[in-house]
Amino acid sequence: MLNWNSASSTFPKFVQLISLPPYTYNVMLGLICSIGGLTETLVKNSSHSLFTFLKSEIKSKGIVEIRKMCDVTYKIFSDHQKNDRITIPMFRFLDKLFDSGCLNLIIEDKDSDFIRKILKLIQMEIAGCKDIYKLIDGINVLCQFIQIKGEVCDIALVQLSILLCHRQSYVRRSTSTKLYESLLVNGDSSNIKPENLDDVMQVLSNTNWEDTVEQVKPIRNELCKLMGTRIPVPMKKKT
Incomplete structure (x- = not known):
């Protein structure tokens, strides 16, 4: 009786296969590519089905189930490193996974x-x-890590600081815009001192990041000081 042509009918069934170990890896791989895809209907139905299923599993089984899903997600990412067909959707999937709230228990779990x-x-x-x-998709998910106090936040801020001086002006501008938006929402949860937060956001919004790298680098360095992160130093080329 199932309409196999309907994503809204099939995905709620498919996601239940995650609970069966022989299918977990491959079903998650397919869901990651669907959720991180470009087709609006596919993205909407696959993400809604997975996150609804995960929330139900977390409610009934606690952190154990989300830990399993995280382990499989990490293995998929690790297995397909530098394979854009998988890693680009993975970036978009991770961004949505953070927004879904399904990772809250993992974020709070010091043992994870x-x-x-x-x-x-x-x-x-x-x-x-x-x-x-691909970098823009990476920047979007990197900004999710600033809400996690400690070493993770510092690493993400340093990586974003490096991208603020990327050779492509579009990447610099996109990084500043996304970082500003993220700090607007999650700045209070970051490592940035509360008294410096407004100044950081002001620098991000008032700077023309499409100026040359030579022009924006001193501003970026000052921004690092305000954020309390180390100033990125270019790696020396091997001779």
Whole structure:
């Protein structure tokens, strides 16, 4: 009786297969590509189905179920490193996963290293990346980490500071805009001192990040001081 042509009918069924170990990896891989895809109907139905299912599982089984899902997500990302067909949707999936609230227990769990490990994979994925649209997706998910106090927030802010001086002006402008928006929502949860937060946001909004790198770098360095993060130093080329 199921309408197999209807995403709204099939995805609520598909997501239940996550609970069956032989299917977990492949079903999650398909869901990540669907949720991180470009087709609006597919994204809407797949994300709604997965996050509704996860919230129900968390409510009935606690943190155990979300830990399993995080482990599988990390393995998928690790297995497909530098494979844009998987990692670009992964960036978009992770961004939506943070927004869904399903990771709240993991963020609060001091015994979980998922957040730190996934951040490391994101850094590795964007290192040397020349695809500006992939970088933008990476920037969006990097900004999610500023709401997590401690080392994770510092690492994310340093990485975003590096991108504020990217050779492409579009990347610099996009980084400043997204960071501003994220601080507007989650600034109070970040490592940035409350008394410096307004100044940080003012610098982000008042600076023309499309000026040359030479012009914006001193401003970026001052911004790092305000945020309480180290100033990025370019790596020396090997001779």
